[in-house]
Amino acid sequence: MAHVSLEVAERRKAWSFVAPALVWTFVFFVAPFLFMAAMSLWEQQGGGIVRVWKLNNYIAFFEKDALFRGLTNSLEITAIVTVFSILLAYPLAWIIAERVPQKYQRTALILAILPFWTSYVVRSYSWLLVLSRNGVINQALLNLGVISEPLELASNRTATVIGFVHFFVMLLTLTIYANLVQLSPNYRRAAADLGANAFQTFWHVILPLTMPGIMTGAFLTFVLCIGDYVTPQILGGNNELVLPQIIMLQLGRRADFPMAAALSIILMLVVTAAYIACARWLKIERT
Amino acid sequence: MARNRLTNFVSSVYAVLIFGFIFLPVIMLVLFSFQDGRLPVSPFNGFSLQWYEAVFADRKLMSALLHSFLVATISSLVACLLGFFAAYGLARFKLPGSALQRGLLIAPMTVSYLIIALGLLSVLNVLGIGLSLWTVGIGHVVINLPLCFAIIYSSMGDQHINIERAARDLGASDIKVMALVTAPMLLPSLLASFFLSMTFSWDEFIIAFLLSRFDVTLPVEIWSLLRSGLNPKTNAIGSLVFLVSVVLLIVLELFLFGRTKKS
Numbered sequence: 001m002a003h004v005s006l007e008v009a010e011r012r013k014a015w016s017f018v019a020p021a022l023v024w025t026f027v028f029f030v031a032p033f034l035f036m037a038a039m040s041l042w043e044q045q046g047g048g049i050v051r052v053w054k055l056n057n058y059i060a061f062f063e064k065d066a067l068f069r070g071l072t073n074s075l076e077i078t079a080i081v082t083v084f085s086i087l088l089a090y091p092l093a094w095i096i097a098e099r100v101p102q103k104y105q106r107t108a109l110i111l112a113i114l115p116f117w118t119s120y121v122v123r124s125y126s127w128l129l130v131l132s133r134n135g136v137i138n139q140a141l142l143n144l145g146v147i148s149e150p151l152e153l154a155s156n157r158t159a160t161v162i163g164f165v166h167f168f169v170m171l172l173t174l175t176i177y178a179n180l181v182q183l184s185p186n187y188r189r190a191a192a193d194l195g196a197n198a199f200q201t202f203w204h205v206i207l208p209l210t211m212p213g214i215m216t217g218a219f220l221t222f223v224l225c226i227g228d229y230v231t232p233q234i235l236g237g238n239n240e241l242v243l244p245q246i247i248m249l250q251l252g253r254r255a256d257f258p259m260a261a262a263l264s265i266i267l268m269l270v271v272t273a274a275y276i277a278c279a280r281w282l283k284i285e286r287t
Numbered sequence: 288m289a290r291n292r293l294t295n296f297v298s299s300v301y302a303v304l305i306f307g308f309i310f311l312p313v314i315m316l317v318l319f320s321f322q323d324g325r326l327p328v329s330p331f332n333g334f335s336l337q338w339y340e341a342v343f344a345d346r347k348l349m350s351a352l353l354h355s356f357l358v359a360t361i362s363s364l365v366a367c368l369l370g371f372f373a374a375y376g377l378a379r380f381k382l383p384g385s386a387l388q389r390g391l392l393i394a395p396m397t398v399s400y401l402i403i404a405l406g407l408l409s410v411l412n413v414l415g416i417g418l419s420l421w422t423v424g425i426g427h428v429v430i431n432l433p434l435c436f437a438i439i440y441s442s443m444g445d446q447h448i449n450i451e452r453a454a455r456d457l458g459a460s461d462i463k464v465m466a467l468v469t470a471p472m473l474l475p476s477l478l479a480s481f482f483l484s485m486t487f488s489w490d491e492f493i494i495a496f497l498l499s500r501f502d503v504t505l506p507v508e509i510w511s512l513l514r515s516g517l518n519p520k521t522n523a524i525g526s527l528v529f530l531v532s533v534v535l536l537i538v539l540e541l542f543l544f545g546r547t548k549k550s
Contacts, residue, residue, distance in 0.1 A: 021370065091298075271397070
């Protein structure tokens, strides 16, 4: 032990730098996660948890419509939100990258994503100011004489989607813009030289080249959207609950931790599947 | 030329519409925080600061504000420090399984906050550890550590190695090299990861909601305000939080990103 080789000493030193972060991640992330995975196999009976090691919670998820609808609602809302966000964000990113003078692009971008920095809870609340029965849209329509009775615009799926799209348009504008400005203008010139018109250039050259930006943003949108509790809880009403809302319900009234754990594992599997699909797609695209 | 003019026209119209969509809720929020009346909807009755006075007179909101600030500062410091040490260890030394270690450190980024919170909550329950601002802080370090590590690790280019080696040859210990050579060189990314962590922790809701009990952070306190429905007081505190974020963003832009661009 007296002659510890230089390499071993170096390695020991390196470990001492990395260890605190690794230990933290293991104790407060990996271990709780493994514990939750184990708990998802247990069962809540009466006042306590019975450690039975059965798949009962997962079976209940597929059999009970109220639970399973949570997943399908989540997937439907997330899909709609992702598509609409891409369709609305792409032209905005394009306008900032192509039509705004270079000098003002950064300012325009910062302005376009400014409301991104409002508090998450407050952002959903501020959509209530717009969509509720006495909100600004109903007031405007009433004053214009388009409607005689205020419409129910909040507390439904549409309101949830609007709240989400608002947030993710800003996120996607950022990722797509970052992709667009990296493209060399030579692509456009080459396409024009070869006789492509503006639409052909966009469809066959620019759009495929910005796919990585779109996919990165779409993946982030998917992950953040499907795991969010705040927006659907504030804007969505009580008719169509999404998976995170159903998880929170298990914690509240019923205090059924094993069921909440099982639903969380299902949520995580869905996200992992999306990640694998995205990663594989990006890899195929690159080769 | 005619087509170009048409594109410009369509672009302008689209820009106006989409900016309207993006800013409409924020404008409503800020405008009706000055409402002289009990409802934050039109008609706008007149300009009044009464709801801001109500916010500053609200003991619960003010202590939640302080809690949020403390949790954000301390948890970001811890996350930044742990991330910096780990990045230094992994970037400057050859370690077996370093790819796996990097993967493990980044992993929490891919998991929903709700699941991270739920995992911690069930373990704390079983161990009988009470919920407090400390448990919220632990959760926030878990979500911000991957971010800090990734930012700092990616900025630890090899161009700094020789300077560090020179310092070591001149007799500086590892800690001294890190504190007096590496950290100053990486200051922009250290500050960026610290302030980014601060904004995430400051705004985080679900972990703070599930892992706190009596002392709560600002987003959780605002959440309980929402039960009273539309209320100009909520507008006022929301506008204040927005103002803080915007100021933070401008500071970052002017002093950090602006500076890195020049160098």
